[in-house]
Amino acid sequence: MGTEPRELEISENGAELTAPSGFADYRWVSGRYSFDLNTPIAQTQSIATPSEVARYGSGTSKTEVFAKSAVQTSGTYQVVLQNSNGLPILTQAVDFPYVIVDDTGYTPPPTTTTNQCKAGNENSGGNRTPNGAIVGGFGNSSEFMEYTFTNIPSAGNYTFTIRYASGDAQAGINLRVNGGAVQPMRPAGTASWTPGPEASQTLALNAGTNTIRIEGSGQGNFTFDRLCINAGGAGTGTTTPPPPPPTSFAITGVQLNCSNGVVTMSLSGANANPVEYRAIGLQDWSTNPLTIPSWQRNGTTFTLWARQAGNPEVSTNFTSTCSNGRLALAHDEPETTQGLLISPNPTTGRVVVRFTLTDKQAGTLSVVNLSGQTLQAQPVSGTGRMQEESVDLSRQPAGVYVVRLQAGNRVSSSKVVLQR
Known part of the structure; x- marks a missing residue:
């Protein structure tokens, strides 16, 4: 495997x-x-x-x-x-x-826009009955329509534009912003009742939602079919995009110390909580750094995992690339483990484990489940050549286990599948 x-x-x-x-x-x-x-x-x-x-x-x-x-x-x-x-x-x-699932905790802010247009009959209140897309009449102040503009990005002055028509010599309406004072608007008459020309005026708006009331003034009848904020006649504009979400939790790099086998992961999007690491065949979730045995430090591929509270589990594939594969220990200490050979694999109970230790080298042969729990262990002593030990798994439930040999500060392991 x-x-x-x-x-x-x-x-x-x-x-x-x-x-x-x-x-x-x-x-x-x-x-x-x-x-x-x-x-x-x-x-x-x-x-x-x-x-x-x-x-x-x-x-x-x-x-x-x-x-x-x-x-x-x-x-x-x-x-x-x-x-x-x-x-x-x-x-x-x-x-x-x-x-x-988006578990980053990021909520984009509401989209804000400075350019909004409404049809004349798109009213939120008033005593004028819309006739198609054209609202007309407005001969006195008792006749009015109200329009609500939302998501104004900030308080300030904005250009109000209305497409209108008036067969009178002078067109006349009054504007009220958010129930405030009357702001007269007196564009020239159009000698026609078909909206086409546009008139503009600067209005002071609040951030967020604003109500603009259009009421008659008695200074000439008025008909309109569209009104805009900061959009001119074309009614086009730009939308302020939300800022990008925070950097997500991810493994951005893996470094292997070829001398001691310690794996260091570079992470992005990490918070202040402890980080746990896991790699099948090396260790289950633990805050301890992963350590790769010397015989797997060149050309072996692992799936490395990291997780922390408030962030999802993330993983990456990593292939060890130490040039010498099997590295000498510090102070010329002889290599103690030569890997494990297990047969039969899969097994229904008892397996034979073959390995090599230096002569009289003391070691421990153990069986560990994939959660890192040691299920059984037995002492062994090296002979200086390939030797065999029998391990009985018949009392364990079916599944995948790791047989591990530890001698001094060196560890080697191999998986075995137990079937029923």
Whole structure:
């Protein structure tokens, strides 16, 4: 088994998960760390919600539909794949159905605009009855219409423009902003009752919402079909875009110390909470930095994870690139571990673990679950050559375990799949 889980393909609506193709067996299991391979959720390449399976119509082949298993219960699922050699390979674990959640805590501010236009009959109150798009008459102050403009970005002076017509020698209306004093507006008459010419006047507006009241003045009848704020006759303008959201939590870089194997991650968007790290086969969630054994420091690919309260879990793939692969210890201390060979794998209970320690080197051979809990341990002593130790897993539930050998400050490990 490799240290890097295979990726699952997630449909755009999150209602279908698909495993990589080309494998002899697919076993969908529930959970991230412990599961029973004898009772898989499904054994197809894809799983989907019942509604997603039902969505496939008569134009879809039965093979395509039946290649997807309908999963009734939401949860966390992954696949144990079997390659042509009979070896198991894990995929990533994914919450299903998959929902993209914005957990950044960022709420964009309301859009503000300085350019707004309204049709003449788009009123919020008044005693003039709109006639189509044209509002007309306005011979005295008892006749009025009110219009509400929202999202004004800041208090200040704005250009008010109205498209009007008046068959009288002089057109006359009064403007009231937010119930304030009368502001007379007396453009020239148009000798026509079809709106076309425009008249403008500067008005002082508040930030946010403003009400502009248009009332008759007795200084000539007035008809109009459109009015605008800061938009001129064309009614076009710009919108103030919101600022970009804060930088999201992410792994931006990974550094490996080739001397001691310590992994350092560079993060963006981190807050003041402690950061925890995880890598399958190295350690479960812990604030301790990850450490890669010397025999995996050149050409081994890992999926590294980071998380902290207030931020989501993030991951990245990292391939070690130390030039010498197996590095000598400081002070010329001899290398103590040579990796682990486990057979049979998968197993139904007892396995044989093969390894090499220097002569009389003391070590501990242990079995650890994927949560980092030590389940059993036994002392070993090196012989200076390849040696074998028997490990009995028959009392453990089916699942994936890590067999770990520690000798001095050196650790090597390997996974084993226990089946029932």
